Amino acid sequence: MPGAWTLVWSELRAAVAAALDAAGFATPERLARLDFAIPRDPSHGDWTTNFCMLVAKEAGQSPRAIADAIVKHFPADHPMIGAVEVAGAGFLNFRYRDSFTASLPARILAAGEAFGRSDFGAGEKIIVExxxxxxxxxxxxxxxxxxxxxxxxxxxxxxxxxxxxxxxxxxxxxxxxxxxxxxxxxxxxxxxxxxxxxxxxxxxxxxxxxxxxxxxxxxxxxxxxxxxxxxxxxxxxxxxxxxxxxxxxxxxxxxxxxxxxxxxxxSGAVDETKRALDQRGVTYLSVKPLGVSEAAQARVDSEEGASAGDAPATWLKTHDQGDDMDRVIVRADGRPTYLLPDIAYHRDKRDRGFRRAINLWGPDHHAYVTTLTSALKALGLEDDFLKVQIVxxxxxxxxxxxxxxxxxxxxxxxxxxxxxxxxxxxxxxxxxxxxxxxxxxxxxxxxxERSDKNPAFYVQYAHARCCSLARKGAERGLTAETGDSAPLTAAEEVALVRKLSTFPEVVRGAAAAREPHRVPTYLMELSAELHRYYHNCPVLKAEPAVARHRLRVHDAARQVLSNGLALMGVSAPERLDREEEAEA
RNA sequence: GCGCCCGUAGCUCAAUGGAUAGAGCGUCAGCCUCCGGAGCUGAAGGUUACAGGUUCGAUUCCUGUCGGGCGCACCA
Missing domain, CATH: 3.40.50.620 (HUPs)
Incomplete structure (x- = not known):
């Protein structure tokens, strides 16, 4: 399937895992530590792993000995990786074959809008509130x-x-x-x-x-x-x-x-939740909380206003689950506090089949994070069900x-x-x-300010410039190269294509860490690479074969910029109106 | 008092525990007979708040100190 793009990370991991197995070195514990990163310095290759250093002590072998074993068993005819090198204190660096690098623009364009997508999350259902x-x-x-x-x-x-x-x-x-x-x-x-x-x-x-x-x-x-x-x-x-x-x-x-x-x-979900908690034996009636940390005890003793007279309220044993004190879920007058419907809400999320929940909260609620997560544990949900991120x-x-x-x-x-x-x-x-x-x-x-001080324009401008180039090329009868690619030559071109190829890994990392800011950071870097390429490698003035080749590289860049901006919910205009012209 | 977040270039901020800590803005010096100059090239700018610790390696993890923000209700 020409449109399919498999994460290089996954391919690499499978290949190295197989090599470790062949070397008789693979154990589940070791494989769990096998990860790959894209080195900042291109001279360190296209991919690197610190695996050998991580497991050296436990294995009782030097990082180099482990690295050598991997190199020895790594398939010499791997379609993507042409070289595996041991470097530094025990890094294992991987280099793409030139033929693979050269094929990247075509592969990116074949994947189109799907470039950047992967199946890394394995379809796990997750709800983001x-x-x-x-x-x-x-x-x-x-x-x-x-x-x-x-x-x-x-x-x-x-x-x-x-x-x-x-x-x-x-x-x-x-x-x-x-x-x-x-x-x-x-x-x-x-x-x-x-x-x-x-x-x-x-x-x-x-x-x-x-x-x-x-x-x-x-x-x-x-x-x-x-x-x-x-x-x-x-x-x-x-x-x-x-x-x-x-x-x-x-x-x-x-x-x-x-x-x-x-x-x-x-729907009665609040009452049901209350009953479910009662049945688990994690609630009790009392005027004062029974489970209280030492630090919170002073507060409980000093604040008479906290309790409404001597009438008992229903408390939830959140202290056992890590909260600094138990919390009221039903007031003395019989009305639930905000906590009970919140528990019911998250119980509902779980019942709807979501395996994980992410909540984005303001900093004024951060003290409530422990309370709610503790409450959900008391209810019996998985410890890792709810993850609250503070914005x-x-x-x-x-x-x-x-x-x-x-x-x-x-x-x-x-x-x-x-x-x-x-x-x-x-x-x-x-x-x-x-x-x-x-x-x-x-x-x-x-x-x-609608000026160059505004970073959003920098990326949008890069996209518009690619579009403009395609338009200008078409006017002159030049279309992007199709079929087999000429080898990449210029350093700026290699750097750009290399950057383009890392986009799916950026998306994967941003998703896994729930850190979307990695996307704009990447797009800024990509735009800089693109502008460098544009300045140093003229497209339409070059001889036709070269021009068509460079048009394809620019088109691949356009595709990646477009896909990245789409993830951010930012538009990718094909033209940008210039302020000077608008004013003139 | 207790808890959470933050402390990185003059400013705003990056850097899954990795190799020489990076961008943008600002400052200074250059680049348009040329595909969009909203761009590019170069320079200056750092004891990653401070002190310890963990290890092959710490801006990142742990402890403490200092500084800033926020929160500690039978409010939501």
Whole structure:
């Protein structure tokens, strides 16, 4: 199958494992440590492994002796690898055959949009929950970061062979939604000239006035007359969710499912979860927690406010599972705390067949990570079922000044503002460049500049340049080479093609580590290689055979840039309008 | 007080425990009779906060110190 691309990593691993077996050196423990990486320095080959050094001590042999054994049993006629060398302290370096390297552009183009995809994840079902902002206001800039990162994680997982689904959890069951409804009601009253005083702790944002203006007036007046709190609640909730969905859609982020907390209450899943916990014997009735770490004990003793009088609540034994103290799941008055539906929600995820769950949370919830994972262990889910990743704050800067955000005060930079001012391509590229658990300073002034200071353009420009070259070539009757490839000669060409070939490995690594920022990092490096090649190896001015060969290399680069940007949710335009021309 | 995250070039940030720690921006010096100069080439810029430890090897893992951020409710 000409379109198929097999991970070189997999091929290499199989070949070396076979060599180890032939040498009588293979054990399951050793094979588990067999991994390959792409060396930074090209002089170290196309692939390298540190395996020999890792197992030398345990095997009682020198790294070199092990390396020699592998070299001896490695197939001399391997279709990809032409040379295996022992280097340094015991590295084993692998080099592609020239014929294989030369065939790479054609292979990449044959794979097309599928280049970069692999079956590494073996179809494991995984659910990625992100943003999950409360439906009490428009999307803010932290949600924008989480949305970009979450969507990219889903993309790279699916590309690398997992079956990943995206989900947005809507907290629509809490009293905050009641408060939101009451706030909307006040805004409506203000609009029709009545007393529009907001309720205690109500939401002050202007967006509620906007929503109030959109309400069907007759219905709203009727709800006001009959004091129908449920109507206000439902109106506020549904309109707020629709707003969030609209903002996210404009940003290019959609979810496979918007899961509502209320579903869990209505279906009885919350009660069922409570019973399941009771049956496992991990709950108890008490006024104070029984399982408490030493450090938390002082807090329990000092805070009388924590308990509602002397009535006993239902506690969950999370302390046994690593939490610093047990947690209440049902209050003394019989209402569940937020923890119980959260447990029910993750139980539901597992029941839907997901083997793993990834949650992206804001840093204000990081203390809750241990509590929830402990609770899920108490429920009996696999220890590695839930993995919470913290997406750190975005510090929004206007030049040197920090812009403070507060949803309740209605003072924040929204996702919609960001998309309008910066564009979703720049915003998403910007967010994805950084590892998600690092703090991020987002300078609006700088991001707004449509100039060479904006890194997103660098990659898009590289793509547009490839497209332009193909167009110009076609005008002159030059099309990309097909069939067998001429050998690669120029150093810039070898470097570029080598870089192109590593894309599937980058995607695999990004998916396995759930680190989508590796993709833009790679695309920046690739673009630099491409620009170097372009400057040093003229295409259309070369003799036709060379020109057609270089056109194919550029086309392969275009394909990889396009595939990479697609994973990021960033567009790959075939042309970029130039600012100078636009102004002229 | 306890816990989590972070500390890498002037700034923003990279670097599955690997070989000489890299980009972008900024600064300085060059490159358009030429396929898109939103580009390329070169220079300067580092005790990876500090001190120990683990090992063939540490920016990466462990302990401590310092500095910054965040969190510690029968709120979500």
């Amino acid at each position: 992100f943003v999950s902002a409360n439906p009490t206001g428009p999307m803010n800039i932290v949600s924008a970061r989480a949305a970009a990162v979450g969507a990219a994680i889903v993309s790279v997982l699916n590309a690398a062979g997992w079956q990943a689904a995206s989900e947005f959890y809507v907290n629509d069951a809490g009293n905050q939604v009641d408060l939101l409804g009451a706030s909307l009601k006040a805004r409506f009253r203000a609009r029709i000239g009545e007393d529009g005083t907001l309720p205690e702790g109500g939401y002050q944002g202007e967006y509620l006035a906007t929503l109030a203006a959109e309400l069907p007036e007759a219905e709203a007046r009727a709800a006001l007359a009959s004091d129908d709190a449920a109507w206000w609640r439902a109106q506020a909730l549904e309109r707020m969710i629709a707003w969030q969905q609209r903002d996210l859609a404009r940003y290019g982020v959609t979810f496979d499912r918007w899961f509502r907390e209320s579903e869990l209450h209505l 750190q704050y975005v510090k929004l800067m206007q030049g040197d000044e920090e812009v403070k955000m507060s949803k309740r005060l209605g003072q924040f930079e929204t996702l919609a503002d960001l998309v309008e001012e910066v564009g979703s391509d720049c915003a998403r590229f910007f967010f994805l460049q950084l590892s998600s658990n690092a703090h991020l300073k987002f300078d609006m002034e700088k991001a707004k």
